[in-house]
Amino acid sequence: MSLMLGCIADDYTGASDLANTLTRQGLRTIQTIGVPDAGLALGTVDAVVVALKTRSISSADAVARSLAALGWLRGKGARHIMFKICSTFDSTDAGNIGPVTEALAAALDAPVVPVTPAFPETGRTVFQGHLFVGSRPLHESPLKDHPLNPMHDSDLVRVLARQSRHGVGLVAHDVVSQGAAAIAARLAALAASGMRSAIVDAISEPDLIALGAAALRLPLSTGASGLGLGLARAARGESAGTAPPVWEAPGGPAAIIAGSCAAATLEQIAAVEPDLPVHRLDIDRLLNDPVYADAALASTEAQLSQGPVLLASSATPDVVAQLKAAHGDDVGARIEAALARLAAGLVERGVRRLIVAGGETSGAVIDRLGVAALEIGPEIAPGVPLLRSIGGAPMLFALKSGNFGGADFFRRALAAMGVAA
Numbered sequence: 471m472s473l474m475l476g477c478i479a480d481d482y483t484g485a486s487d488l489a490n491t492l493t494r495q496g497l498r499t500i501q502t503i504g505v506p507d508a509g510l511a512l513g514t515v516d517a518v519v520v521a522l523k524t525r526s527i528s529s530a531d532a533v534a535r536s537l538a539a540l541g542w543l544r545g546k547g548a549r550h551i552m553f554k555i556c557s558t559f560d561s562t563d564a565g566n567i568g569p570v571t572e573a574l575a576a577a578l579d580a581p582v583v584p585v586t587p588a589f590p591e592t593g594r595t596v597f598q599g600h601l602f603v604g605s606r607p608l609h610e611s612p613l614k615d616h617p618l619n620p621m622h623d624s625d626l627v628r629v630l631a632r633q634s635r636h637g638v639g640l641v642a643h644d645v646v647s648q649g650a651a652a653i654a655a656r657l658a659a660l661a662a663s664g665m666r667s668a669i670v671d672a673i674s675e676p677d678l679i680a681l682g683a684a685a686l687r688l689p690l691s692t693g694a695s696g697l698g699l700g701l702a703r704a705a706r707g708e709s710a711g712t713a714p715p716v717w718e719a720p721g722g723p724a725a726i727i728a729g730s731c732a733a734a735t736l737e738q739i740a741a742v743e744p745d746l747p748v749h750r751l752d753i754d755r756l757l758n759d760p761v762y763a764d765a766a767l768a769s770t771e772a773q774l775s776q777g778p779v780l781l782a783s784s785a786t787p788d789v790v791a792q793l794k795a796a797h798g799d800d801v802g803a804r805i806e807a808a809l810a811r812l813a814a815g816l817v818e819r820g821v822r823r824l825i826v827a828g829g830e831t832s833g834a835v836i837d838r839l840g841v842a843a844l845e846i847g848p849e850i851a852p853g854v855p856l857l858r859s860i861g862g863a864p865m866l867f868a869l870k871s872g873n874f875g876g877a878d879f880f881r882r883a884l885a886a887m888g889v890a891a
């Protein structure tokens with residue numbers, strides 16, 4: 471059986487966000503962690519999202535890993551490839567959205583690649599090539615303070631052009647609003663004039679549905695979950711979707727690990743603090759004192775038998791800036807590794823329901839736990855589904871993108887896992 475859609479995601483929370491959207495649009499979807507081993511039983515699926523951790527690595531590595539994922543998806547007969555990026559276009563001038571898109575396009579012989587991070591359900595819209603987060607342009611949103619890739623330019627044609635070897639065009643909203651045929655004609659005209667990719671405006675679901683129909687005729691598209699919605703609608707027709715599965719909650723305690731410093735995550739931690747133990751980690755000690763992590767784990771043990779526990783490195787932009795100045799630019803990666811070790815320690819202590827906040831943090835944790843693939847369950851919040859591991863003793867997960875979810879996200883996620891907080 472060939473796949474309707476083969477997707478390559480540049481981080482793990484982004485992958486589960488896309489898998490959630492595809493599932494809700496009626497495509498049977500699974501998320502794999504990296505390129506699967508030959509032994510992974512796929513079952514009958516319409517779409518596979520291969521989750522990579524390539525958003526913040528060197529562009530050469532990101533290209534190599536994405537091409538490996540492409541090779542596997544083509545082996546499964548994927549009819550269209552979507553490269554899933556962040557709805558806030560998280561990247562630097564060195565990449566990786568441009569280099570990976572161009573490498574995939576070359577491998578697929580794609581004449582032009584439509585690119586849009588629009589995801590109106592979570593407030594991300596693109597108009598005249600400018601990305602808005604809610605009512606603010608990207609460069610005035612909290613993304614200007616991101617610890618790994620602060621975003622200082624809202625003009626995505628300009629941002630993508632700085633990362634690309636070929637010209638970048640724009641399919642503006644006046645064209646998008648005329649529907650799929652008009653979008654396809656504009657993309658073909660841009661290709662004829664030498665452009666190899668184009669930012670596509672989208673401010674609403676009808677825009678995304680029109681874009682999906684135009685994009686599906688091409689071999690490759692790049693975007694966030696809104697593009698996924700459009701592609702799924704086009705691939706699947708007007709299907710009402712499949713009912714989300716109901717899973718029996720595994721026994722064992724629940725815990726939350728937060729490595730995201732996004733404004734939404736900070737608010738979510740504060741909101742749950744009156745109801746459960748919150749360990750705000752001392753980053754200097756976490757990075758430098760070999761016994762600190764063990765002591766932190768030991769102090770959670772008695773608490774875990776009473777209810778969920780939250781361990782957080784999350785900090786405000788001023789504290790993040792101080793830590794980067796004191797420890798260097800790789801402080802983020804070192805914190806991720808420390809949080810992943812803590813997550814493994816929690817699992818050794820019986821935790822079977824785990825919520826992780828932050829895409830890079832989720833990548834480090836899921837890799838450390840050796841999860842091979844994930845099934846997609848009911849939606850907890852827009853862009854965040856409940857997940858169940860495939861292979862081995864099942865665990866439940868929620869992998870939350872930094873800026874997703876309302877103030878009560880952790881309570882909702884725990885409830886979805888059968889835990890009262």
Ligand SMILES: Nc1ncnc2c1ncn2[C@@H]1O[C@H](COP(=O)(O)OP(=O)(O)OP(=O)(O)O)[C@@H](O)[C@H]1O
Binds near residue numbers: 793801
């Ligand atoms: N106190 C801190 N100081 C500096 N960096 C931190 C601190 N706590 C966490 N970090 C790092 O900040 C980065 C946060 O990235 P992560 O992707 O996990 O969250 P996010 O960007 O909010 O989420 P997403 O990518 O899903 O939007 C990680 O590299 C993490 O280790």
Ligand SMILES: O=C(O)[C@@H](O)C(=O)CO
Binds near residue numbers: 555556853
């Ligand atoms: O698109 C988004 O915003 C998310 O799925 C994500 O990728 C954040 O890491």
